[in-house]
Amino acid sequence: xxxxxxxxxxxxxxxxxxxxxxxxxxxxxxxxxxxxxxxxxxxxxxxxxxxxxxxxxxxxxxxxxxxxxxxxxxxxxxxxxxxxxxxxxxxxxxxxxxxxxxxxxxxxxxxxxxxxxxxxxxxxxxxxxxxxxxxxxxxxxxxxxxxxxxxxxxxxxxxxxxxxxxxxxxxxxxxxxxxxxxxxxxxxxxxxxxxxxxxxxxxxxxxxxxxxxxxxxxxxxxxxxxxxxxxxxxxxxxxxxxxxxxxxxxxxxxxxxxxxxxxxxxxxxxxxxxxxxxxxxxxxxxxxxxxxxxxxxxxxxxxxxxxxxxxxxxxxxxxxxxxxxxxxxxxxxxxxxxxxxxxxxxxxxxxxxxxxxxxxxxxxxxxxxxxxxxxxxxxxxxxxxxxxxxxxxxxxxxxxxxxxxxxxxxxxxxxxxxxxxxxxxxxx
Amino acid sequence: xxxxxxxxxxxxxxxxxxxxxxxxxxxxxxxxxxxxxxxxxxxxxxxxxxxxxxxxxxxxxxxxxxxxxxxxxxxxxxxxxxxxxxxxxxxxxxxxxxxxxxxxxxxxxxxxxxxxxxxxxxxxxxxxxxxxxxxxxxxxxxxxxxxxxxxxxxxxxxxxxxxxxxxxxxxxxxxxxxxxxxxxxxxxxxxxxxxxxxxxxxxxxxxxxxxxxxxxxxxxxxxxxxxxxxxxxxxxxxxxxxxxxxxxxxxxxxxxxxxxxxxxxxxxxxxxxxxxxxxxxxxxxxxxxxxxxxxxxxxxxxxxxxxxxxxxxxxxxxxxxxxxxxxxxx
Numbered sequence: 001x002x003x004x005x006x007x008x009x010x011x012x013x014x015x016x017x018x019x020x021x022x023x024x025x026x027x028x029x030x031x032x033x034x035x036x037x038x039x040x041x042x043x044x045x046x047x048x049x050x051x052x053x054x055x056x057x058x059x060x061x062x063x064x065x066x067x068x069x070x071x072x073x074x075x076x077x078x079x080x081x082x083x084x085x086x087x088x089x090x091x092x093x094x095x096x097x098x099x100x101x102x103x104x105x106x107x108x109x110x111x112x113x114x115x116x117x118x119x120x121x122x123x124x125x126x127x128x129x130x131x132x133x134x135x136x137x138x139x140x141x142x143x144x145x146x147x148x149x150x151x152x153x154x155x156x157x158x159x160x161x162x163x164x165x166x167x168x169x170x171x172x173x174x175x176x177x178x179x180x181x182x183x184x185x186x187x188x189x190x191x192x193x194x195x196x197x198x199x200x201x202x203x204x205x206x207x208x209x210x211x212x213x214x215x216x217x218x219x220x221x222x223x224x225x226x227x228x229x230x231x232x233x234x235x236x237x238x239x240x241x242x243x244x245x246x247x248x249x250x251x252x253x254x255x256x257x258x259x260x261x262x263x264x265x266x267x268x269x270x271x272x273x274x275x276x277x278x279x280x281x282x283x284x285x286x287x288x289x290x291x292x293x294x295x296x297x298x299x300x301x302x303x304x305x306x307x308x309x310x311x312x313x314x315x316x317x318x319x320x321x322x323x324x325x326x327x328x329x330x331x332x333x334x335x336x337x338x339x340x341x342x343x344x345x346x347x348x349x350x351x352x353x354x355x356x357x358x359x360x361x362x363x364x365x366x367x368x369x370x371x372x373x374x375x376x377x378x379x380x381x382x383x384x385x386x387x388x389x390x391x392x393x394x395x396x397x398x399x400x401x402x403x404x405x406x407x408x409x410x411x412x413x414x415x416x417x418x419x420x421x422x423x424x425x426x427x428x
Numbered sequence: 429x430x431x432x433x434x435x436x437x438x439x440x441x442x443x444x445x446x447x448x449x450x451x452x453x454x455x456x457x458x459x460x461x462x463x464x465x466x467x468x469x470x471x472x473x474x475x476x477x478x479x480x481x482x483x484x485x486x487x488x489x490x491x492x493x494x495x496x497x498x499x500x501x502x503x504x505x506x507x508x509x510x511x512x513x514x515x516x517x518x519x520x521x522x523x524x525x526x527x528x529x530x531x532x533x534x535x536x537x538x539x540x541x542x543x544x545x546x547x548x549x550x551x552x553x554x555x556x557x558x559x560x561x562x563x564x565x566x567x568x569x570x571x572x573x574x575x576x577x578x579x580x581x582x583x584x585x586x587x588x589x590x591x592x593x594x595x596x597x598x599x600x601x602x603x604x605x606x607x608x609x610x611x612x613x614x615x616x617x618x619x620x621x622x623x624x625x626x627x628x629x630x631x632x633x634x635x636x637x638x639x640x641x642x643x644x645x646x647x648x649x650x651x652x653x654x655x656x657x658x659x660x661x662x663x664x665x666x667x668x669x670x671x672x673x674x675x676x677x678x679x680x681x682x683x684x685x686x687x688x689x690x691x692x693x694x695x696x697x698x699x700x701x702x703x704x705x706x707x708x709x710x711x712x713x714x715x716x717x718x719x720x721x722x723x724x725x726x727x728x729x730x731x732x733x734x735x736x737x738x739x740x741x742x743x744x745x746x747x748x749x750x751x752x753x754x755x756x757x758x
Contacts, residue, residue: 081697085717092505113506255611255701256591391719398700407613407702416524427504427721 039070041322046076047101048083053343060336064329071322084390091115094316098323101344102149102312104141108222109387109428110312111143117313118146122324129328132349136306136379149310150327153276153345156304156379157206158369159292160278161270162263162285165189166292169269173292175376182295186247189269199262199271200248202239203400205393206307207272207294209383211235213303214296218383225392225421226383229414236403236410243404251404260284274307275369276345279362289362291369293376304373305382309344342366388421388428395420499727504720516727526728528703529711532617536707537684540621545676548628552635553665566636573629582623582693586610589619589694613704616695620705623690631676638672639665670751678743685736688713708732 047057054077061073076097078086084106090096096115110116122128130138134154141149159173159182166173169192171185186197201207209219218226242248249268263271264285270292281289294302311330313323330336334355337347342363347353358364373379395417403413474481499516501509520526555566575581589595591608599606609615646664655663666673688709691699699710708728716725 081718088505088717088720113504115506251701252607252611253591256608258696258698394718398698401700402702405613405702423721424719427502427719 040072041070041319042072042074043099043317043319043322043326044074044076044097045099045326046078046083046087046097048078048080049101049343050079053077056340056343059339060330060333063333063335063339064326067329068325071325073326091314096314096316098314098317098319099326100312100314101152102141102310104307104310104382105385105389105393107141107143107148108385109390111146111148112387112428114315116146116148117315117317117320117323118148119150119313119324119327120145120147122320123147125321125324127321127324127328129332132332132351134348134350134353135374136381137308137348140308140382141310141312149312150331151308151310151348152331153340153342153348154306154308154370155274155276155345156306156370156373157210157272157294158275158278159270159272159294160261160263160281161290161292162266162268163288163290165193165195165269165287166290168193173295175293175372175378176299177293177295178299179295179297183247186269190246193269195266196249196268197247197270198249199254199268200239200243200251200400200404201272202236202248202404203397204272205396206274208235208396210294210303213380213383214298214301220383220385220389222384223386224425225418229418232414232417233410236400236413239400240403240406240410243406248404251401255401255405263289274345275366276342278366279342282362291365293369293373300378302373302378303380304378305380307345307382308348346370386425388424388426391424391428392421395424495726496730498723499730501723502721503723503726505722506720509723512723516724517731519724520727520731525703525706525711529706529708532704532706533685533687533708535617536621536624536687537681540624541677541680541684543621544625544628545631545673545680547625548631548676549635549673551628552632552639555632556636556639569632570629573627573632579689579693582690585619585623585690586694586696589616610694611701613700613702616701616704620687620691620694623694624684624687631680634672634676635669638669642668667752671753674743674747674751678740681739681743682736685732685739 045057045061047053049057054075057077058075061075065072077083083101087096087100091110091113102116107116119128123130128150130150133151137151137154140151141147161173166185166189169185169189171188173182173185182197189195189197205219212218212227212231215231217231220226239248243251249262253267254262257265257267261271261273261281261284262268264281266285266287272294275291278289278291294304296302311327313320313327317323332349332351334351337352337356340347341356342358346366347356358367399408399413399417399420402408403410408416498509500511500513502512502515503509551569555562555569572581587593589609591611593608596606596608606612606615609619642665646668647660650660650664686709687707691705691707691710692713695701695705699706699714709732712725712728712732715721715728
């Protein structure tokens with residue numbers, strides 16, 4: 001019996017050996033195929049967003065694979081916070097996706113850690129076309145002479161308003177209105193219709209950045225914070241007063257309807273957010289929604305700039321040429337623009353901008369809004385975001401919300417924020 | 429090499445003998461004459477165990493040792509870990525959010541565990557009585573603990589306790605204008621506790637088994653002596669099931685310390701509002717995977733291990749005072 005077993009085992013080993021060799025051969029075959037001999041190459045692309053963005057991206061990828069039969073694209077997506085948790089782990093393990101959706105908040109963080117691919121050699125080789133980008137977007141993701149990303153769309157901060165509430169109150173926000181005008185409007189809405197004027201803007205980092213820029217400062221410098229406790233304390237003290245006065249929405253209720261938006265759920269007459277997000281409001285809410293300009297201190301300078309989602313390659317990729325080809329396709333192909341619409345902002349290249357003529361009301365509003373701020377000449381260059389900016393943004397939002405709930409004093413909140421910001425800057 | 433291979437075999441055979449000697453009917457010789465198992469057999473044993481051993485070494489022991497090392501370093505996943513000694517631990521005690529996480533977790537363990545066990549015992553006592561449809565009730569009460577740990581249950585919980593949802597409306601019927609619990613920093617923790625209490629199925633089954641072991645004669649004798657239901661409960665039931673109670677207390681306490689999923693989901697991934705559901709593991713996760721402070725997160729993990737170990741030790745030490753084993757046991 002034992003001898004029989006032995007024989008069986010030996011046979012089994014032989015078999016195993018053979019199949020292992022077979023696997024090795026196949027692997028070798030694959031290797032040679034993906035090398036220079038022109039076989040199919042697979043690159044991985046991942047992004048954040050909801051299901052409908054996933055469907056659109058998938059459609060674009062199908063189109064790309066048809067036009068470039070030798071490149072296959074494997075896709076993957078998550079919600080925004082989960083995306084970065086997964087990416088961090090993948091990148092640390094040396095196995096990040098080849099192409100990712102990216103934003104300015106993360107550029108320096110991953111540049112410092114050598115995670116992002118410098119795309120400039122690919123521009124020279126002709127794999128990546130940098131022509132035809134709209135004004136202000138040409139050198140969007142250039143840091144220290146390296147090209148770390150290519151914008152796929154542009155967006156800008158805006159005030160999303162519930163048009164019915166504003167109409168009933170008889171308020172028409174116009175370019176040139178000031179913070180005092182905005183406040184007076186909120187008071188009128190509050191007294192006339194018993195609804196808060198705003199969802200509570202004090203945790204929105206990008207809005208506070210605009211307010212700082214209106215006053216000659218900025219949220220970040222290249223390697224640190226662009227403001228101090230002296231600026232933030234009055235801002236948050238005032239915010240708490242406005243929550244108590246009912247000018248800002250009840251934070252307790254705002255918390256419970258998340259991830260839905262407070263304005264769409266009828267808790268406030270408006271809120272500050274990115275203009276391309278406005279697409280979601282008509283789906284979530286019952287009213288009609290519009291985009292109002294950002295108020296300013298002096299009626300002129302709004303501090304606005306074009307923000308953008310971009311596509312970046314990762315430094316570990318074995319196929320930089322294919323990565324560049326894919327990014328080039330996604331930013332220039334007119335068909336991609338017709339599929340994506342304004343989902344990731346207004347298309348970054350003129351070819352794509354002209355290819356997509358919006359017919360739905362939210363997209364039309366976004367197009368009109370971006371044209372209006374460009375015509376008003378308020379756009380300025382974006383300020384840099386240091387490594388750790390993502391963590392600081394999350395802390396600002398969280399502590400701002402805690403403050404509104406009345407759990408901590410404005411003074412303690414400000415202290416806590418700067419202490420966390422310091423840790424984030426040191427750790428990243 | 430030979431020596432190492434032989435010695436575990438010798439130990440095993442020695443153990444075998446002592447076991448057979450103790451439990452054998454007349455303390456006679458073991459059936460195989462006490463011959464130590466052959467080297468081949470040992471080897472085969474280790475071979476069969478090797479997947480588990482490999483898994484343990486590479487997936488549990490290795491990462492644990494590495495994380496112990498990381499707890500003394502600053503490590504952001506991308507750059508090499510930098511040795512900083514006890515800095516992570518001192519940072520922790522100085523961090524108000526860490527203190528908040530300890531507070532929230534302690535509160536959750538202190539309130540949630542006893543209430544859950546009381547519910548489990550109460551229902552077990554009801555179900556221990558013979559009645560029609562008994563097995564249906566047992567299954568029905570056990571069911572929540574099967575699905576309770578799932579993401580979907582936590583999402584349903586969030587919906588139940590939100591503003592203007594069913595709990596809020598019921599409160600209003602009775603004249604309590606509390607509002608939704610989810611957005612209220614002082615209430616949301618109780619929604620979490622309710623979720624854990626609702627999953628009392630596992631301890632309930634164990635209690636049920638314990639209750640079945642209590643001899644009926646004791647109750648009959650007590651009844652004859654005129655003892656009421658409360659007296660019988662405190663003087664017969666509780667002491668008789670105290671070993672089972674101890675087991676449940678131990679298990680549920682350890683389990684409660686590790687709460688993560690429900691807190692994360694009920695708070696919509698924020699562990700808020702105002703850090704009201706910032707349980708220990710939630711903060712650990714945030715520090716590690718969001719803020720890229722893996723060294724700090726490792727240090728937190730090890731401190732949790734030590735804390736749970738201490739609490740377990742205290743529970744074991746306390747059992748002398750309240751756990752009654754049958755004669756012949758300890």
